[in-house]
Amino acid sequence: MRLLLALLLTLTHANAQGFAGLGTAADERFAVPQPNPTFTFPTDHGPHPDYRIEWWYLTATLQGPDGTEYGVQWTLFRSALAPDTSDTWTAPQLFMGHAGLTTPTAHFHAERLARGGTGQAGVTSDPFRAHIDDWEMAPTAPDGDAYDALHLTARGPDFAYDLDLTAEGPLIFHGQDGYSVKSAEGQASYYYSQPFYTATGTLSLPDGDISVTGTAWLDREWSSQPLSEDQLGWDWFSLQFEDGARMMAFALRSDAGPAFTSATWINPDGTTQSYGDGHVYLTPLATSEVADRTIPTEWQITFPDRDIDIRTAPVNAQSWMDTSFPYWEGPITFTGTHAGRGYLEMTGYE
Amino acid sequence: MFLTALQSLSSHWRHRPGQLAMLAIGLALATALWSGVQAINAEARAAYDRAAATLGQDQLARLEGPDGRPVPLADFIALRAQGYLVSPVISGELRDGDGRLRVLGIDPLTAPAAAQGPALDGDLDLATFFTDPGLLLMTEATASGPLPAGLPEFVLSETVPPAAAITDISTAARLLEQVDPTYLLVAPEQPFGLPPLAEATDLRLRAPETADDISRLTDSFHLNLTAFGLLSFGVGLFIVHAAIGLAFEQRRASVRTLRALGTPLRTVLLALALELAVIALVAGIIGILLGYLIAAALMPGVAGTLRGLYGAEIEGILRFDPTWAISALLITWIGAAAAAVQAMIRTARMPLLAPALPRAWAQASGRMIRLQAVAALALFALAIALAGVGQGLIAAFLCLAALLIGAALILPALTTAALRLLPTRGAFSEWVLADTRQQVPGLSLALMALLLALSANIGVSTMVGSFRSTFTGWLDQRLASELYVTAANPAEAARIMEAIEPDVDAILPIISADQRLFDRPAQIFGVVDHPTYRDAWPLLSQSENPWDQLANGNAVLINEQLARREDLSPGDTLPFAGGLPIVGVYSDYGNPNGQAIVSLNRFAETFPDTQAFRFALRIPPDDAPAMATRLREDFGLPTDAVTNQAQVKAFSLHVFDQTFRVTGALNILTLGVAGIALLTSLLTLANLRLPQLAPLWAIGTSRATLARVELIRALGLAILTFVFALPVGLALAWVLLALVNVEAFGWRLPMQLFPGDWARLFGLALIAAGLAALGPALRLARIPPARLTQIFAQER
């Protein structure tokens, strides 16, 4: 099963050059992101089958009644074998759902796969709904932008969660108005976020239900060939500062030279400033043994343009998503020049 | 010392290569027949297990639609939307001309791990697997067989069950023109916090299947083969026993000498055992190779039988399994040890000082013959008791074994008695008879082997013959309609029926649904009220006016298999459609499953969604060819879709003959082995008997006459054996027909006699005995007179 899925995903997400490949061979049947994009909503909240990959990626940093830190991840990947849709079994649109739930002492995860033509999984833009099996992301407010208020559910063999999300700020766009460059060669994706959610809901764990509140961050990204062949994986941070500001930073590690970095600074009012390669520095400070690998779980983030120098620590160093292609994803806290919470995703560590 | 003793003893074989060959042939044949049968059985069982393990059916529960209909796609989606981990499978059979392929379409994205056989691992081009036109995974054997047209590319995988292809569900959906899943596989572990699956759906939840269903059906067949294998093995061991006995006899003096020269008995026995083990190893390896060849040659027939009779798919090819080879070698050793045990005991007990006089090694005393006869009578009593009160296939086979062993044991006593009863004229014939009587103990083992082989032949051929003639008559009754038509779908069937109705005497829809009865697969048929059924349907037992009751819709007919298995008879109630009284039991040969017939109306009420797409036409026989042509041309029906009675019968008889081809082949092999056993025994006796023949020669009987007597004597004994084998064979046939078949297949057949077959077999027996005796007789005819005179000189 695992082998099969790994092979299957080779088609789309990973390739022989490493996890970060996400399909490095150009496939001319698919559309490619172009600079200066114009987004149309609600259409662009929905799927883009003519692009090879796409995701709806939500992470939430949550606290229980006793102040315990929790993290929740809900992801729906879309992966196209061909840039079209058709009926029922033959549709070449495949969906993969990942759900994670992190506590300081445990990490739960689940994975679902489906083909897009039967109705088992899919995304619609009007009305918006993203789902796979019984996992669902759907709006709860009848008016306004679909992403203003969302209801989120997922369930695994030993956990479930149910969250209500309310946006307290606008959508923000990364890179150049949502055209996010991923390498010096110019590979790019369309990338926007809703980083201002407040979240309330219930985590269901083997020991019982826990009421939680916190914040959440939704990423929307699609592309056809976002990464360079020499890129090995990435380290991605979403940070919420205590003053209400947000920040996104990532580094795409390369075996051919220094990492390619990018960052977006988000003021509390939702205005943003994007920073290209070389402005933010991500340095591993300590590693943990996770799933027989050495993974950097504590980081120093220095961002001289903003006088930021912080150190991050994971809520649970073992936040390992042991899915078809495995990666580390979990909530973090940070201290230093600034303090706050965030989410860290690390891929491509063999 | 051990090596010297071993070399001295085994120099015997170099000195007498013929004896060594005999021993090796016996062991090799015994091993070959036994291991061949085992190989066939193992291969078939592995195929059943593979089939059962396909898509994890042996571990995963399934959800099925009512009456075996597909599961609506919406039901699948609804279950997934509730969070249940179920995975769709679209399966079905593609047919076109001779081409036949079972297609299993799976959804690898949702399939539980247990359903992802090794077939899907490895270098599979998944992009091609998932996208149109897709890929088919199948074994090489399936790929090289007749397949329907229009299939996508193949990828070979030996883990796919025979005659089937595994593919993506999208490919199966396209090939089978079916969107709804045939069934859903249920993952063993369901997500957190969901109510039990059974509460969430109306679909039928079926527990994981094991290979049991098909094993149960085919067990009888394999038991049959095993019994034959065992019989052949036993007959082969007769040869081994004879060869070892002869060697023992001829080495008696050498063993004494070795011991007198100071070789301890233990060393002698060890050397003999080691020597036999080595010979058995070599012969066993030869036997295994032979067995593999025999099995490979028989395999296509076995596959045909299993498919025709039980619907069990196995491939007509044989894989080589080292475990099988090793266990066959072990069996060879055990068999050789069993055959040698008598000689070893004699060697151990042989006093050091007894004079080294040769004597007939198998000289059983009259007391021994009487003891054997008593044991035989006890075995006969056991056989009768088992036939009367025994239950089950094992009891039936035990009854067979008791009958056969008893017959073999009583043979020497009967032969001796018969020889006493024969009239004698003159001193010479008196001597011949007396001498023959004296030889009976020495030849008894070989004669027993011959008796077993002949009885088995008579029994099996009587059984098969009875079966065939009954089956043919039954086909005539059952296949009364002139034409059988298969439409592509019910709508086309309705259109055709409407169009041709004015031109035919009657249209009899053939409609059936799968239904589990008594928790086993069964089929329900709906029939119209028509003389075709009333007049010709072969009822074995019935209530009054069964057809009237059936037509009313409130009665059911069941097949013999179901009646026997569940002990039902007219008057009982069948738990179907709320319980229907059984008004008749009909014979239904060649079908392993239960079957029931209700009226068409009752059928329609019970299975409202099932519609007929096959029907039979009653039409004057002369008009049938024209009607067949019209159906093909006017309605575009493929040639196969319109068959006449004769074709169906020919096909059925072909399947039938295929079924018993293996049995026939094993029969002939067994007879051959018995012939060799006889030859071995005669050779053994030939030298020992020279002292008895020499005086006859001395007083004026020519060597040619003595040789002729030897030949005639062998033929006479073969005739006597055949005469005894006849009743034993008929008793065997009775057990097969009345006990084994009932247990194994669920039907009983009337026994018929086929004297023509007996005559043929009689001829074969004479040929076998004649060939076996010819060599020794010729040797006697040409023996140098000096050897005979020498006998007087050496006679001590």
Added chain:
Amino acid sequence: MQWGVEIASRAATSSAMKDTLLDLQDIQKSYDATPVLAGVSVTLSAGETLALTGESGSGKSTLLHLAGGLDQPDAGRVLLHGQDIGQMDDTARAEARRLHIGLIFQQFNLVPSLTVGSNIALQARLAGRHDAAFCTTLGHRLGLSDLTTRYPEQLSGGQQQRVAIARALAPKPALILADEPTGNLDEDTGDAVLSLLLDLVSETGAGLLMVTHSPRLAGRLSRRIHLSRGALAAA
């Protein structure tokens, strides 16, 4: 082998002291309640040749078999180098025969599937004392040199008995037991074979106990005793 070493060392000392090689003491033996030997005592020294005569049924072959450990007495002792082989188990008696006794039978008792050469070497090999040169010498002395690759059935009776003699002498046993060794041979051949046997026995220094019914042949041996109805009688 413990016993074998012991008896061998005794043999070495005893022969030097002209000790008794074989000592049969008051042997009694019956077959099926028919007494065959009723208290017979015989001794044989190393290098001595002793003829045992008597009528058919007098028990002379039985006495020889008992002396060779082929059978066990009902009473009395069979001392070979002072050890009672009559009381040994089968394996120990077999070892005594193998190592210390050479047997020559009336019926030769050659192994038919072995060549003459292999037959000659048989007991020496069994005893682990095979000496190829000695076997060749024996074959030469017995006139068998040209026959070594033949099989027994291709030989005349006299030749077969010479093979049997060679076989008995090849392991250099201390005691030779011969049961009518010339009984199956014509007179001339028998005389020749016996001469060879006596020569070789005297050369090897072994003791010889020979059963014969012929007073003429018995006379050629150094000593003679006569059995009559199971008891020793004056010769």
